Amino acid sequence: MQRVYPLLFVFLWSTGFIGAKYGLPYAAPLSFLLTRYGLVIALMTVIALATRAPWPKSPRQWLHIGVSGLLVHAVYLGGVFVAIAHGLPAGVTALVVGMQPLLTALGAGWLLDEKVSARQWGGLALGFVGVGLVVSGKFGDAALGPMLIPALVALLGITAGTLYQKRFCASFDLRTGSVIQFVPTALLTAVAVALVEGYQVAWTGDFIFALGWLVLVLSIGAISLLNLLIRNGSAVNVASLFYLTPLSTALIAGLVFGEKLTSTATVGMALAVGGVYLVARPAK
Numbered sequence: 001m002q003r004v005y006p007l008l009f010v011f012l013w014s015t016g017f018i019g020a021k022y023g024l025p026y027a028a029p030l031s032f033l034l035t036r037y038g039l040v041i042a043l044m045t046v047i048a049l050a051t052r053a054p055w056p057k058s059p060r061q062w063l064h065i066g067v068s069g070l071l072v073h074a075v076y077l078g079g080v081f082v083a084i085a086h087g088l089p090a091g092v093t094a095l096v097v098g099m100q101p102l103l104t105a106l107g108a109g110w111l112l113d114e115k116v117s118a119r120q121w122g123g124l125a126l127g128f129v130g131v132g133l134v135v136s137g138k139f140g141d142a143a144l145g146p147m148l149i150p151a152l153v154a155l156l157g158i159t160a161g162t163l164y165q166k167r168f169c170a171s172f173d174l175r176t177g178s179v180i181q182f183v184p185t186a187l188l189t190a191v192a193v194a195l196v197e198g199y200q201v202a203w204t205g206d207f208i209f210a211l212g213w214l215v216l217v218l219s220i221g222a223i224s225l226l227n228l229l230i231r232n233g234s235a236v237n238v239a240s241l242f243y244l245t246p247l248s249t250a251l252i253a254g255l256v257f258g259e260k261l262t263s264t265a266t267v268g269m270a271l272a273v274g275g276v277y278l279v280a281r282p283a284k
Contacts, residue, residue, distance in 0.1 A: 005225055006241055012222035014248035016214065017094075018256060020084055023210030028200035029081035030193045035201060036211060037073070037186035040219040044178040053175040062180060064169040069181025071161030072226075074188045079154025088147040094246030096151040098131040101240045101279070103159040108166075123278025126271055127243035133268025134247055162230065162238060170231050174224045182219070240279035243272045 023032055047053075056062050076097075083093050101124050105116045172180075193199055201207070229238045247269045 005228060009222060009225040009229060010241055010244045010248050011252075012217055012225065013242075014245050014252055016080075016218050016222070017084075017249045018252055019210045019214040019218065020081060023207050023214070024081070024085050026202040026204050026207035028193075028197045029085040030078065030189055030197055031200045032211070033077055033081055034186060034189045034193050034199070036214050036219060037182050037189060039211070039215045041179060041182045041186060043215070044175060044182070044220065048173075048175040048179060051175060053173050055176045056172060056180070061169060061172070064164075065172055065177050065180045066184045068161055068165040068169055069183075069185050070188060071157050071164060072223075073181060074185040075157025076154045076161065078189065078192070079150040079152075079157060082150040083147060083154065086147050086150070088151055093151050093154075094131070094134075094249065096148065097155050097158065098128065098243060098246055099155055100159050100162075100242050102128060103155070104162055104238075107159065107163045120279045123275040124240065125275070126278065127240065127275025130268040130270070130272030130275055131243055131246055133271065134250055134265045158242070165227075165230050166238075172227075174227055177227065178220070178223065181223075237279060240276045243276055247272050 020032075027035070048055075056065065080093060080097065105121070105124055108116065169177075226238075229241070250265065250269075
């Protein structure tokens with residue numbers, strides 16, 4: 001069953017872009033996320049209390065889990081949603097965030113003493129080229145400029161969050177840990193909403209559907225899988241899965257929105273899959 005987790009994570013994580021596309025026309029990006037965080041906190045608190053899930057005993061552990069949540073959720077998701085809401089093409093956003101495995105590989109050797117083999121470096125490079133080919137036709141003629149800034153912030157957030165969690169709090173109960181991660185995330189996002197955009201949400205059917213999907217499938221399902229993968233695998237192996245996210249997103253968008261893949265994108269998908277295989281394949 002554990003062999004299925006990485007593929008399931010990639011699929012679920014990829015649907016986040018689809019949920020954002022459905023919901024962002026009806027809400028400001030940070031308001032959308034704040035609503036999502038509030039529902040996740042309420043739901044996971046009920047689950048944790050009902051199942052008598054254990055809470056961390058050390059204040060330091062509470063701090064580490066909270067910091068990891070700020071990086072993985074507040075910084076990463078905030079950057080992605082703001083970038084898309086301000087017009088950055090999803091393909092460009094995916095390519096920027098797709099650099100994460102390379103940054104994680106650099107940080108893993110420095111912070112976690114994880115050895116990155118030549119084969120893994122080759123797989124990381126191959127995967128990056130593949131992602132580039134998949135999204136190459138989606139750059140268009142838009143003036144990217146400042147729109148790239150929140151996407152770059154998101155890249156740094158998910159990279160730092162993966163490394164931080166692996167080093168300081170790789171193992172924690174997923175039920176209580178989710179609450180601890182999302183509470184500071186919601187507080188920081190609430191401050192940002194108050195200072196930047198004000199609370200703006202139109203409660204349409206499409207928005208409610210997108211919100212429900214992102215709460216249940218992404219914030220609970222995919223995040224729980226991510227925490228399991230970080231706990232049980234190396235930071236480099238986990239990060240390599242993010243190469244597959246924009247590729248999976250392209251396939252889902254093709255099915256849902258009728259977006260077609262070019263021959264170049266198809267080649268890129270094959271290269272990225274091969275790159276992930278080289279990174280994750282056990283050493284002989």
